[in-house]
Amino acid sequence: MVIKVQNLVKRYGDLLALDHFGLEIKEGEVFGLLGPNGSGKTTAINCMLSLLKYDKGTIEIFGKPMTPDAYDTKRNIGVVMQNVAVFNELTVFENIHYFCSLYISDKEKCNKYVDEAIEFVGLQDYRKFKPKKLSGGLLRRLNIACGIAHKPKLIFLDEPTVAVDPQSRNNILEGILRLNREGATIVYTSHYMEEVERICSRIAIIDKGRTLAIGTKEELKKMIKTGETLTIEMYKLSDDDLESIKSLPHITDAAYSDNRLIVHCSGGKHNLIRVLDTLKVRDLSFGRVYSELPTLNDVFLEITGKELRD
């Protein structure tokens, strides 16, 4: 187990930021912490990094208790903060070199790692640029390079794609997957469910400082009653026809508007076939048909009763 957190409690005055929070992360995982803003993701990460004192609970990283002076453990950890943490006075190369040299004392090895990190994030053309001259996306890439240059075994990425354009976001996500393929365990926090769904092998849904559910995305989706959503384009549908569809098994709701029939299912198999058969029997013609599986937002909605981005 790379990370083991048990019963973590953290208060800011009267505010309970972490409420008996717990999780276990295995080696080689890309573990996602998914929750809305203020749910406790960053607080949890700060506690794991010993940047914050907590009131109760235990944190173990690489099998050892994590404390502010656990320098051997810290040597194997890479951190990419939510806010870009670089020196505006230094160039891209100098910034990455500074952070890398905090971990790597061998000068040659350090320079090699810095070059590799620059290449990894695609900043070869900006080596001598100062951060103020970089765009938001490039700045985020520099922030990542500073966190991963020393080739850590465990990397914390705290919302690294906030305020990043789609193209840069795609590059960053690809990079994270590459780091994972090269052997790093990743802890990734985000409130963008698409990102978490795309790159994370296991996900913890947290809200109000509590871990509400942990599992793979498939496991999480199975935890909820909500099944697939069917969308069928058709020119006309009478109330009778609609009622007949609603009466089918595993159909929780059906509605027709704007030439679209939208059917919500509650699980079960072959729902789409059953609906299409019903339409054929009633001699109703239809156009395109879509089937959407439940998303993490559906999971979050069902577990917490609110949208992920509320």
Place this chain on the structure above:
Amino acid sequence: MPVFKTFFRIINAARTPLIIYLLIFLGVTYMTSQFYTSPEDTGFTDSKIRIAVINRDGENNIAKGLTEYLSKTSTIVDMPDDTEKLQDALFFRKVEYIAIIPKGFSDSFNKSENSRIETVVVPNSTSAIYLDLIVNRYLQTLRLVGDYSNFTAEKQAELVSKNLAVKTDIVMKSRVESNNSEGYTYYFNFFPYVMLALATLGISTIMMVFNQPDLKRRNLCSPIKQRSMNIQIGLGSIIYSLFCWAVIVLFGIIIYGESLVLSESLPILALNSLVFTTVCTAIGFLVGILIKSHNVQAAVSNVLSMGMSFLCGVFVPQSLLGSGVLRVASFLPAYWFVKANNIISEIGFDKGRNDVLTAVLIQLGFAIAIFSVALFVSKQKRTANQ
């Protein structure tokens, strides 16, 4: 030593404003120290008042002797005995005092009758009081000689003139053993102004960078111990301060040349300034921990360097400051720096050894105290952030 190296990379990035500051401060210091070395400060001369003497008593020994005596103590302007012209001369301040020896003055004086020199003066003039004293002194001395001798009037006038010619030696006690006509004394007295500004600006600039919350948290995630990081920043601050100190002292040596290099005071002046440099380093360290914005940094730097310089005798000599101000200033390190400098320049290090060393030790005490406060505040802030 990544933090140490980065310290100087950041200094290098901020070198332009620092160099501009240094040049301006050195220029101001040099010009002001030149301004202070006026030779008039080293001597004493009586001030001479422009007067007119109108003799209506004709040629006699008393009138002649008095006029001669007045010519030694004042500047006599020739004026006709014309009331209107005399009043004009007084009004336009061609003269400040008019002494009129009335007709028959000598006779009545010799007969010990009530005789007076008439005067016309500028109203409320202190010069008039001073001249009255001079005239009275002459006449009283003449009376004394006349009453107690049988000399002729001519001989009496000669004796009085000889007697009043005796002058009291004026000694500038505060400068009697001083060699502070040398400009470098003032140059070194200006050291706190330059060094405080450079230290607070330079060191706090670096501290502010390292104390940015995100960078600080990022550094705390690294395997570098906080103590090691502080030591590296501290070492960088010391080297930066030493560099500034060396530049200022070298600049002094270049400007004052042999007079400073061959001076016995140079080593102790340099030592005193070096000790004060440690105080400035500690202040810069503390300021860097306490402030967050560059606007505040400039304000704090100016208030510290200018305020301490005004209070402690950098801009105005300590001898001209009130006792209340000096009492307050004694709680500031620059006061002890200037005091040590003054002792060195006035009586020399050998004679004032104890006082100089006491002042130097007090400065060291300030440095240690301020640095301890800085470390305490730093630790408190770190704990509060958790």
